[in-house]
Amino acid sequence: MKPRVAITVGDPSGIGPEIAQKAAADERVRAVCEPVLYGPPNAVAFPPGVVSAEAGRAAYESICSAVRDAQAGVVHAIATAPVSKLAFARAGLAWKGHTDLLAHLTGSSCVAMMFWSEPLKVVLASVHVALAEVPRALTRSALDDVVSLAASELPRFGIARPRLALAGLNPHAGEHGLLGSEEEQILRPAVEAACARGIDIAGPFPADTLFVRAARGEFDAVIACYHDQGLIPVKLLAFGQAVNVTLGLPIVRTSVDHGTAFDIAGQGKADPSSMIAATLLAARLAARSRA
Amino acid sequence: MLGDPTGIGPEVAAKVLASGAAADAARIVVVGDRRVLDLGMRDAGTRVPYSVYRRVEDVPWPAPAVPVVDLGNLDPDRLARGEISPEAGRACGDTLRTMIEFALGGRLDGIVFAPLSKAALNRGGYQFPDEHQMFAALTGHAGFFGEMNVIPEFATFRVTSHVSLRRAIDLVTPERIEAALRLADAMLRAMGHNPPRLAVAALNPHGGESGLFGDEEIRIIGPTVERLRAEGIAAVGPLSSDTVFLRARRGEFDGVVMMYHDQGQIATKLLGFHKGVTVTAGLKTVFATPAHGTGFDIVGQGKADPGGLEYALRLAARLAAARAV
Incomplete structure (x- = not known):
């Protein structure tokens, strides 16, 4: 039996409803799963391209019902269209995005955001924080958690014994302490400790050449220290094809790699390829986790 | 400048000179040790007719062969290939210092160098955080300057x-x-x-x-x-x-x-590692070099790609010409 995949439409004033419908109607998607759309019943109540508390609240409610259904086994995976963090904030919702909301709804204490594409797979050690906060956010325990999570979750994707690499925080991975101390004080000890736990991980490596090496196949996944460090290479190598996967949830959840694109919402020209890729990967993971 | 002779610099330089690839864009003078150019020709499996001059201003244009100002400052046969050599680093630094003097004296319009080893320069006595800061110091620059990375x-x-x-x-x-x-x-x-x-x-x-x-x-x-x-x-x-x-x-x-x-x-x-060029922008003299490194893993095998150095020569010629206007 084909898995049922929930597709949440995201912020109803963005391009989410459009790409969700296109993905649900896509033949490749229908060949591998039974898509089910989750969104507000009165879509016309949300003018395209406008950030509003109402749209933020509606996006939130669709996600909540999809998660409830996933936990009850009514659907087997969730693929999500983009939400607006600003609309969430206007609606008084404390979550910065899907990942922390899903962790809250499922009671998961340790989650991480991963970007999956054929040429490159990246796990983020920090996500939606100001760059100035990143050095403080990269604590030893945060790194231990994300490394362990990557090692334990990647087998779900068919990578039985993942070869991981950690990117450095500073230019040239700190160049032996000349350009920053985090590599020697925090990152390298975290890698050594992970190796001692039996995890196949190397680094920290200079980020600018690490992604070239990973794309050539030297590593199965890279752990990036901050959002743009991971997203710059993913988008350059696989724009429109990368899928955001949440590691550490009891349910399968994938997402698009782009935002709400309010500037082109409601015009029928949004590219659904990332939404389709996210739905296809959700179906594949659902089939695997039910097997 | 032929680059650090422990790496692929001399080979890519010999290839560019042999093909005459950038000769339409600039009047190219080799400054360094002629024995390093000989090494590059052996690595590349090619012959480049060249003539040796004592000073840049002695070169007649159009030059009958590739002009070389031989500084006689480095015998590459004394060096192990594919390894960092403080002696090579010192000679590379000395050669660049001499070229900068030529440029500040108006005898060169730009300086293009094949890949250097930063570690060798450091151990050879040229201790700067990067070559751009070295060039700023040697040209007596004050004020903002910076690295510019060019891909097509x-x-x-x-x-x-x-x-x-x-x-x-x-x-x-x-x-x-x-x-x-x-x-x-x-x-x-x-x-x-x-x-x-x-x-x-x-x-x-x-x-x-x-x-x-x-x-x-x-x-x-x-x-x-x-x-x-x-x-x-x-x-x-x-x-x-x-x-x-x-x-x-x-x-x-x-x-x-x-x-x-x-x-x-x-x-x-990710986009253009082999085609990229690095320029030190904002100094009195134009400096350009290929973005790739010394290629220790492929040294002496004749398979180094000279495209980056050719592009560096063309770009330096263009930037220098714009200044002359």
Whole structure:
């Protein structure tokens, strides 16, 4: 039996409803799963391209019902269209995005955001924080958690014994302490400790050449220290094809790699390829986790 | 300048000289040790007819063969290949110092060098954080200057470079952004873009998303870009850094001004590692070098790609010609 995949439409004033419908109607998607759309019943109540508390609240409610259904086994995976963090904030919702909301709804204490594409797979050690906060956010325990999570979750994707690499925080991975101390004080000890736990991980490596090496196949996944460090290479190598996967949830959840694109919402020209890729990967993971 | 002879520098130099590839763009003089050029010809499996001169001003133009100003300062047969050599580093530094004297004396219009080993330069007594700071010191430069990375699709310019990420964030100031933008505008004009279309990368993820995570875009970057736009610099931004390079690759921008080292280097190395050129921008003399390194893993095998050095020569010629106007 084909898995049922929930597709949440995201912020109803963005391009989410459009790409969700296109993905649900896509033949490749229908060949591998039974898509089910989750969104507000009165879509016309949300003018395209406008950030509003109402749209933020509606996006939130669709996600909540999809998660409830996933936990009850009514659907087997969730693929999500983009939400607006600003609309969430206007609606008084404390979550910065899907990942922390899903962790809250499922009671998961340790989650991480991963970007999956054929040429490159990246796990983020920090996500939606100001760059100035990143050095403080990269604590030893945060790194231990994300490394362990990557090692334990990647087998779900068919990578039985993942070869991981950690990117450095500073230019040239700190160049032996000349350009920053985090590599020697925090990152390298975290890698050594992970190796001692039996995890196949190397680094920290200079980020600018690490992604070239990973794309050539030297590593199965890279752990990036901050959002743009991971997203710059993913988008350059696989724009429109990368899928955001949440590691550490009891349910399968994938997402698009782009935002709400309010500037082109409601015009029928949004590219659904990332939404389709996210739905296809959700179906594949659902089939695997039910097997 | 033939590069560090423990690496592939002499080989790519011999290949470019043998093919005459950049001879239409510039009058090329080799400065260094003729024995290093001989080594490069052996590595490349090619012959380059050359004539030795004592001084640059002795070379007659058009030159009958490749002119070489032989400094006689390094016997490459004494060196192990594929290994860092302080002796080679010292000689490379000495050669560059001599070339800078030639340039400051008006006898050279630009300096192009095949790949150097930073570690060898350091151990050979030239202790600088990077070669750009070495060139600034040797040319007696005061004021803003910076590394420019050029790939066929676009060029990048840096607000900060070889400092820790923590320090880089502190250095994202209106003054430095303005200096980097003005430098980008001037360099790209010299390359023939008129006016150059510049993008300024944001510092924070999603450009700070309206201040939700980081406000440097609102406080510092945005107002600086607006002020310079009002003065006629065709800059836009701050733009989210995970898509700005995609847009530049599609041809939307000629240059991207980046806030910190890895932001631009991740993109340019993924897009054009073998075609890329590094320029030291903002000094009295034009400096250009291929973006690739000394290639210790393929040294002496004859398979090094000379495309980066050829592109560096063409770019330096173009930048020097724009100054002469």
